[in-house]
Structure formats: structure tokens, C-alpha cells
Amino acid sequence: MKKEGKRMVWPAYQKNIADDHYYYSRSCIRQNFYPGTEHTFLRILGQLNKDICDDPRHTTCTGIGYHTDVVPFETAMTVIARHFALMTGLGYENMITSCITSFGLYSEVLETWKEFPESEEKTREYLRKATGREFNIPKDLSHASDIIYKFRKEISALGTHRLTDIHTGRKLRAVEHIGCHYSKMFPSRGVGGAEFPCVLSGLIEEFGGEVVDYPERRLCCGFGFRQYFIKANRGFSVACSKKKFESMAPYEPELILTNCPGCFYFLDRWQYVISEMEGVLYGMRNQGIPVLTYEELAGLVLGYDPWDMGMQMHQIPVEPLLDKMGISYDPEAKYKGLKGLDLGVPLQPRQLAI
Amino acid sequence: MGALYDLLQEDYRFREGMKACINCGTCTAICPAASFYNYEPRSIMACVQQRDDKCIAELLRGEEIWYCAECMSCKTRCPRGNAPGLVITALRSLSQRTGMFTCSEKGRQQLAIKRMIGETILSHGYCVYAEHVDTVKFPEQGPVWDWIRAHLPEVMERLGANFQKEGAGNLRKIDDNTLKELSAIFKTTGALDLFDTIEKASAEKAKEMGVEFTGHGTTDGYFTKVFTENNQTHTRE
Numbered sequence: 310m311k312k313e314g315k316r317m318v319w320p321a322y323q324k325n326i327a328d329d330h331y332y333y334s335r336s337c338i339r340q341n342f343y344p345g346t347e348h349t350f351l352r353i354l355g356q357l358n359k360d361i362c363d364d365p366r367h368t369t370c371t372g373i374g375y376h377t378d379v380v381p382f383e384t385a386m387t388v389i390a391r392h393f394a395l396m397t398g399l400g401y402e403n404m405i406t407s408c409i410t411s412f413g414l415y416s417e418v419l420e421t422w423k424e425f426p427e428s429e430e431k432t433r434e435y436l437r438k439a440t441g442r443e444f445n446i447p448k449d450l451s452h453a454s455d456i457i458y459k460f461r462k463e464i465s466a467l468g469t470h471r472l473t474d475i476h477t478g479r480k481l482r483a484v485e486h487i488g489c490h491y492s493k494m495f496p497s498r499g500v501g502g503a504e505f506p507c508v509l510s511g512l513i514e515e516f517g518g519e520v521v522d523y524p525e526r527r528l529c530c531g532f533g534f535r536q537y538f539i540k541a542n543r544g545f546s547v548a549c550s551k552k553k554f555e556s557m558a559p560y561e562p563e564l565i566l567t568n569c570p571g572c573f574y575f576l577d578r579w580q581y582v583i584s585e586m587e588g589v590l591y592g593m594r595n596q597g598i599p600v601l602t603y604e605e606l607a608g609l610v611l612g613y614d615p616w617d618m619g620m621q622m623h624q625i626p627v628e629p630l631l632d633k634m635g636i637s638y639d640p641e642a643k644y645k646g647l648k649g650l651d652l653g654v655p656l657q658p659r660q661l662a663i
Numbered sequence: 664m665g666a667l668y669d670l671l672q673e674d675y676r677f678r679e680g681m682k683a684c685i686n687c688g689t690c691t692a693i694c695p696a697a698s699f700y701n702y703e704p705r706s707i708m709a710c711v712q713q714r715d716d717k718c719i720a721e722l723l724r725g726e727e728i729w730y731c732a733e734c735m736s737c738k739t740r741c742p743r744g745n746a747p748g749l750v751i752t753a754l755r756s757l758s759q760r761t762g763m764f765t766c767s768e769k770g771r772q773q774l775a776i777k778r779m780i781g782e783t784i785l786s787h788g789y790c791v792y793a794e795h796v797d798t799v800k801f802p803e804q805g806p807v808w809d810w811i812r813a814h815l816p817e818v819m820e821r822l823g824a825n826f827q828k829e830g831a832g833n834l835r836k837i838d839d840n841t842l843k844e845l846s847a848i849f850k851t852t853g854a855l856d857l858f859d860t861i862e863k864a865s866a867e868k869a870k871e872m873g874v875e876f877t878g879h880g881t882t883d884g885y886f887t888k889v890f891t892e893n894n895q896t897h898t899r900e
């Protein structure tokens with residue numbers, strides 16, 4: 310295809326992303342396992358002077374329960390309808406989900422209501438009966454990574470650091486991993502659709518890095534819901550991630566960027582597991598490949614302290630990346646509590662130097 | 664058309680996911696689970712498309728439907744707009760409703776999922792909860808997680824969470840009224856009935872197998888068995 314043709318086609322792969330006044334739906338996994346990222350997201354939106362509602366009354370969307378098949382679809386639809394009701398009650402119309410599983414499930418619910426209008430009516434009945442609440446359908450549904458993508462140029466302009474090697478000026482090599490439920494199910498709901506998703510590669514390029522392609526770029530991380538939560542099934546989960554690591558390793562990525570809570574966790578933790586099981590460490594100088602969320606990357610660009618963002622909760626150390634980007638940090642403060650409270654340090658893994 | 668097929672037709676996901684399969688195998692080619700397990704989404708689509716209840720019953724009692732990771736990569740690639748992953752969700756729901764899930768090793772795992780995830784949603788308002796996750800059940804969390812759990816309130820405070828407190832913020836305490844609404848939704852929409860069905864069918868299976876079954880918690884013999892047991896017949900060579 311000629312470049313002119315590509316330019317004509319590209320607008321069809323874009324999605325509308327609201328520019329202000331958001332209702333924030335948090336992620337179960339992120340709140341539990343790396344809460345600093347959601348805190349950082351709100352901090353970034355604050356710096357951009359955006360209005361975002363953090364409502365204590367919202368709950369899990371039930372996404373993990375739904376995809377492990379113990380929560381019926383009718384239940385998931387009604388829990389999500391309750392979130393819409395809370396949002397409606399506070400006068401908001403633009404929903405942001407922090408979780409990709411949530412984003413996929415919210416999308417599935419909205420598309421089901423379009424395809425089968427009687428399912429929306431039934432959900433309204435269920436919600437009314439259970440809670441007495443009514444709701445409007447959101448005007449806009451975005452994932453939090455969509456928001457960072459939308460404001461990538463503003464973040465870059467405010468930034469103090471770039472995704473480049475400060476010593477040589479070289480662009481840092483980054484691979485991106487987009488959660489399956491971002492756009493594989495409903496391509497029109499993701500930036501770039503399922504074929505050309507650029508919600509993360511757009512950030513890498515904007516912040517000065519080089520996006521590295523590799524054969525298994527679109528392979529699932531292997532979470533698989535029941536495939537991870539049940540100990541007997543985890544061979545599948547680690548095998549998928551290993552397939553990705555083996556595929557990306559020859560390209561020597563210096564960073565893996567993710568937008569899904571599960572993907573972040575597995576691409577971080579399975580590197581540790583593979584190092585313990587097989588003595589294999591990926592990444593340059595066998596230090597592991599740091600895995601970041603989109604907020605963490607944006608936060609580093611903006612000059613936020615890595616330990617304020619919770620990067621000490623990663624199992625794969627991020628220091629090699631920080632050093633290349635020229636980000637100053639206090640090694641002694643990494644595992645300290647507030648006001649320097651001594652919390653000890655984690656045990657040293659057998660292979661990884663933390 | 665048989666009774667089981669009729670029940671599948673009641674599920675929106677089945678109607679959306681099963682249109683007209685041409686059995687090309689694209690779903691199997693793209694499927695991460697098919698490259699690991701003895702599993703072909705194509706053969707599942709072929710079975711349900713025949714509307715043969717005998718074949719569907721074999722699926723509901725078997726291991727195969729539990730291999731899917733629900734990544735939905737198949738939905739993107741199907742040239743006829745089917746979604747085998749959605750068909751799988753409908754089959755799994757029916758397997759549980761009919762109690763047939765206890766006939767397979769992978770199906771029996773639903774008891775552990777119900778207790779770990781289903782009950783946490785109702786008790787805490789989250790699908791998972793940090794205090795329940797240890798490195799015995801989840802060793803891949805690594806030593807950093809042992810450190811975090813040993814200092815959970817302090818680490819959460821350091822990272823700006825509102826851990827177990829009223830009001831907004833990370834890992835806040837979900838208020839009682841909200842939890843009541845959540846429970847009312849689960850009751851009204853049939854989730855509590857499904858939980859009961861999973862417990863009752865599992866109790867019967869435990870009795871048949873001669874395994875301890877207390878009806879609650881994550882330490883009884885049956886929970887431990889379904890959480891850890893793998894007969895090593897599921898994967899490709």
C-alpha cells in the first residue's frame with residue numbers, strides 16, 4: 310500500500326478518548342500488588358489539571374471471577390451497571406478503567422446490550438431489584454493507558470527525562486505487550502485496533518525510545534485466569550511467557566512496557582521463576598528485563614521518584630533502566646517506609662541481584 | 664436439537680460466538696492453549712454446531728473445555744466472525760449448572776476458584792486480596808512479596824494507599840452498604856445459586872472419592888487436591 314493510502318485508512322483505526330472529567334474504576338490486581346501505579350496515574354492527571362472522580366463506592370467489576378467462570382454473565386453485567394449508576398449519580402459520563410480485564414468486560418457488556426437489547430432491559434431490572442439504582446450508559450469508555458496515550462505529547466513536553474541512554478544519546482530498545490482484552494475482542498475500542506495497536510508503541514516513540522518488533526509480540530502472556538490461579542495449571546502460564554521471552558531476547562530489549570495488570574505481573578514474576586528453575590536470566594548482562602506500566606514510564610519521564618511510584622515492588626530490578634535514563638535515585642531508600650522507616654529488605658533470589 | 668443445545672442457546676455468549684463455523688482451523692492455529700494442551704477449539708466448534716446432545720454432554724463432562732485461557736485471540740482471527748472463546752464460556756457455565764464439571768480433573772478446580780475468588784468478591788469487594796496471597800500457594804510472587812506481606816500496612820502507606828480505611832483510594836475498606844448491594848446483585852442474578860451448586864456437586868464428588876470436605880476454606884483435603892493435582896495427561900508431548 311502506498312503511504313498516501315495508509316494515511317487515508319489510519320483514521321478508521323482511531324478511537325475517541327474523552328479529554329477531561331473522568332470517573333475512575335480501579336483494578337483489583339493493581340491495588341493489591343502494585344498500588345503505586347494507580348497513585349501515579351492520578352498524580353499525572355493532577356499535573357495535567359484533569360478532573361477525575363475516585364469514588365469509594367465502586368467495587369471489583371468481577372472480571373477475574375467472570376473469566377474464571379464462577380460469576381455468571383448476568384451478575385457481571387449488573388455489577389458493571391451499578392458502576393454506571395454511581396457514575397451517573399455524580400454527573401460523570403466518561404468512564405476510565407484501570408484494568409484491561411475490566412476494559413474488556415465493560416466493552417463486552419456494552420456490545421452485548423447493543424446486540425441483544427433485551428439483555429440491557431433485564432440488567433436494568435436486576436439492578437433496580439437489587440439496589441434501587443438507575444443508570445445511563447457512558448458517553449465514553451477508555452482504558453487508563455488510552456488517557457496517557459492521548460496526553461503523551463503534553464507529558465513529553467513537561468518531562469525531564471527521555472527514553473534514551475544518557476551516556477550515548479542512543480534510543481533505548483523497548484518491546485511492548487498489550488493485554489489481549491484491550492483490542493482483540495473489540496478492535497474498534499482500542500487505539501489502532503487489533504491489527505495496529507499503538508497505545509504503548511506511541512508512548513515509547515513519543516518519549517524517545519525505539520520500538521522493537523519480535524515474532525511473538527502479540528502472544529498472550531499466559532495469565533489465562535484459571536490457568537494461573539490454580540497451582541496445577543501454572544505450567545501453561547509460565548510456558549506462554551517463556552515463549553515470549555525467548556522470542557524477544559535476541560533483540561536485546563532494555564524494557565518491556567505493558568498496559569494490563571496481569572501481563573505486567575507475569576512478565577515480571579515469570580522471569581524470576583525461570584531464573585530460579587533453569588538458571589536463565591534474560592536481558593543484557595543477565596540482569597533481567599525491567600517491566601514497566603505505562604504510568605511508571607510516564608512518571609519516570611516526568612521525573613517522579615521511582616520508589617514513590619512503587620517500583621520496589623517489582624521482582625525484576627529497574628535500576629539498569631534508571632541508570633541508562635540518568636534518573637537519580639537513593640538505593641538506601643528503596644525498601645524504606647514513610648519518613649525513612651526501616652522495613653528491612655527482601656531476601657535475595659538465587660539468580661537475580663535486587 | 665437436544666435439551667443441552669437448547670440451554671446453550673439461552674446464553675447470549677453462545678449466540679454471539681457460534682454463527683456458522685467452516686472448520687478452517689484458524690482458531691486452533693492462533694490459540695495459545697492449543698499449542699500447550701491436547702486441545703483444539705475447532706473440534707469443540709464442530710461438536711456444538713452438530714447440535715448433538717451426546718457430543719455436547721461429553722464436552723461438559725470432559726477436560727477440554729477447561730483448557731481455554733479466555734484470551735479471545737480466536738475472536739480476532741475467525742474469518743466468519745465466530746468466537747470459540749465465547750462458546751467455551753457458555754459450555755463452562757452449563758457444565759457447572761448441570762454438575763457435570765466434577766467429572767473432570769480440570770472441571771473440579773472450580774470449587775477452589777469459587778472459594779478463592781468468588782467468596783473474596785463478596786467478603787471484600789475485590790476479586791483478590793493481598794492478605795490471602797502467600798508464597799506457599801503462589802511461590803512465583805517471590806521474596807519481594809514475602810517482604811511486602813510482612814510489612815503490608817507500612818508498604819501500602821508508603822505508596823499512598825488507603826489500606827483498610829474508610830473513604831476513597833487504593834485497597835480501601837469497601838463500606839458495608841456497598842457490600843450489601845454487591846451481595847443483593849449476586850443473589851438476584853443467580854451467582855449465589857451457582858456457588859451453592861458448585862459446593863454441593865463438589866461435596867458429592869469428594870464423598871465418592873473418599874476425600875475430606877469441610878464445605879468451606881482453602882485447606883480441606885478436597886480443596887488441596889483440586890488446587891494441586893495434575894495427572895500429567897493434559898499437555899502435548
